[in-house]
Amino acid sequence: MSRKKARDCAFKLIFEIPFHENEYETRLNYYANTYDEDDLNKKDIEYINFTVKKCFENVENIDAKIQKNLRGWTVSRLAKTTVAILRLAICEIEFCDDVPFQVAINEAVELAKIYGNDEDPSFINGVLANIVK
Numbered sequence: 772m773s774r775k776k777a778r779d780c781a782f783k784l785i786f787e788i789p790f791h792e793n794e795y796e797t798r799l800n801y802y803a804n805t806y807d808e809d810d811l812n813k814k815d816i817e818y819i820n821f822t823v824k825k826c827f828e829n830v831e832n833i834d835a836k837i838q839k840n841l842r843g844w845t846v847s848r849l850a851k852t853t854v855a856i857l858r859l860a861i862c863e864i865e866f867c868d869d870v871p872f873q874v875a876i877n878e879a880v881e882l883a884k885i886y887g888n889d890e891d892p893s894f895i896n897g898v899l900a901n902i903v904k
Contacts, residue, residue, distance in 0.1 A: 775878070777815040778859070781822045782882055786855035788827065795827040818867075826862040833861045840901040852886045853895065860899055872903045 784802060788795045799820055811819075826833065834846050837857050846854060860879035863870045876899045883891035 774815075774818065775881075777811075777818045778822075778878055779882070780811075780815075781819045782855055782859050782886070784819065784823050785826050785859050786852060788823070789851070795823055799823055822859060822862050822867065825866045826858050829862070829865075830858065833858050833865075836861055836902055837898065840898045850887065850891070853883070853891055856882045856887065856891075856895055857898060860895070861902060864899070864903060876900065876903070 780802070784795070784798060788798050791798055802819075834854075837849075837854070838846050841849075849857075856879050859882075860875045863875035863878075864872045867875070876896060879899060880892045880896050883895045887895070
């Protein structure tokens with residue numbers, strides 16, 4: 772699996788876990804057991820586990836960073852997909868030493884093009900650009 776696909780999986784988990792009372796470890800275990808070994812290699816599983824755990828261990832700080840960079844919005848009013856994409860990107864920027872912030876922002880914009888509405892890519896780009904300044 773490529774990092775892009777592993778990132779997509781991490782995004783889906785970050786999106787899904789709040790609907791399951793933030794029980795990220797249970798969801799990670801379930802998720803890992805739904806794929807055969809050909810779909811996920813060890814490095815992919817490590818990336819997914821690391822980013823999802825870091826995201827939910829630091830969700831309050833991450834959401835505070837998002838909130839600080841919103842104009843006229845609150846995190847709770849944003850689409851759940853938008854919040855999940857922002858959380859993942861901020862997690863990568865802050866905790867993944869092997870992911871340059873430009874890559875994290877670009878990949879977040881690409882996820883927004885797939886899962887968000889027409890305004891999400893530029894919105895997410897703007898919020899993340901402000902965070903890294």
